[in-house]
Amino acid sequence: MQPDPPTAADRAGAPPPPPAVHLYAPWWRVVAAVLFAVSRANLPAMLLAVLLPRSRPITPVPFFRTVVLFSVLPGLGAWLVARAMRATVTTRDGQLVVSRLGLRLEIPATAVARIAVWRLPLPGPGFSLVTSSGRRLRYGLQAPDPVPLLLALADRGGVAAAGAAVDHPTMVYTHAKAAGGRWRWSHLAAKFPLFALAPTAVLFNAHQHIAYGGLLGEYYLYGLGAYLGTFALYWATVTTYCVLYASVWRGLAEGVALLAAHVAPSRAARVRRAAEIACRVLYYGGVP
Structure with a gap:
């Protein structure tokens, strides 16, 4: 006889699933941070x-x-x-258990005296655990939004210091950013290659008239393959330029949002919303 499925009350009272995080050793964090920073800084450069x-x-x-x-x-x-550093965090019998492939850490919750939030959120926002002896644990935890993890550690894990870390400016900045939702591939496809079709059509039409005397000039002279190849080259180039252009406004918006989290934490969410709106207006309105 199969057991009855869980009711809504059962699901409401059940503990949430272990949050997915990344567990970085110092060296791997440096490697990931450098790779991430180079990949982003190259675009406006x-x-x-x-x-x-x-x-x-x-x-x-x-x-x-x-x-x-x-x-x-x-x-x-x-x-x-x-991906290689993915781990899970659970609390069990007063122990903070962090597990990833080939590694398992068990830390008494009472031994954690302080949460050291990463001031520079690279390769993403995260924190390290500091014991009552003042020693910082070798491994650091990183998550797209560490605030739910910190609250879980404070409420269910018995790590009192985790609650105070939520108010750190970097956590305020990260949580405000996460509240806007994560970008999916469909959003990026619409923002860049799909949107780039409009300026691509204008430039491609001008190129065809200048180089071949008409919109279908290259098609009549060299065939469909050459014609589509030229269009694809223009489309890829314009799409890439759109990414470069958007990266400038994105960098400025993130800088403003991070500054607001440090200067006026209570207004971080409003500044984030204003920055996101400004990014959209400047991007869609600024591309000719």
Whole structure:
């Protein structure tokens, strides 16, 4: 005889699933942080390099090669490191248990005297545990939004210091950012390649008229393959430029939001919403 399925009351009273986090040793955190920072910093740097006056224009091959070498590959590397560092956190019998592949840490909750929040949220927001003896544990915990984890440690894990860490400016900044929801691939597809179709069509049409005398000039001269290849090159180039352009406003918005979390934590959520709106207006309104 099969047991009855859990009722709504049972589900409400059941403990939440263990939060998914990343458990970084210092060296791996440095590696992931450098890869992440390089992948993001390269985007506005490339836009600046394109806009600076130069004697020779940047051709598509070195342009895309730079994007791949300094943004795509480092970003992929940071993602792979994060995947390898995935762990779970549970509390059991007064013990804080952190587990990942090949590693299991059991820390008495009473031994945790302080939560050391990472001031620089790289490769993401996180914190380290400091014992009553003043020793910082070697491994640090990172999560997209560590606030729910900290609250769980304070409420159910008996780690009193975790509650105070929620008010740290970095945690305030991170929580306000997470409240807006995570971007999915469909959002990115609509924001970049789909939106880029409009300026691509304008530039491609101008190119066809200038180089071949009409919109279908290249098609009549060289065939459908060459025609679609040229369009794809224009589309990929414009899409990449949109990413570079958006990265500038994103960097400024994150800087303003982080500053607000330090200066006026109570207004961090409102500043975050205003920054997100400004990013959208400047991006969609600023792309010609």
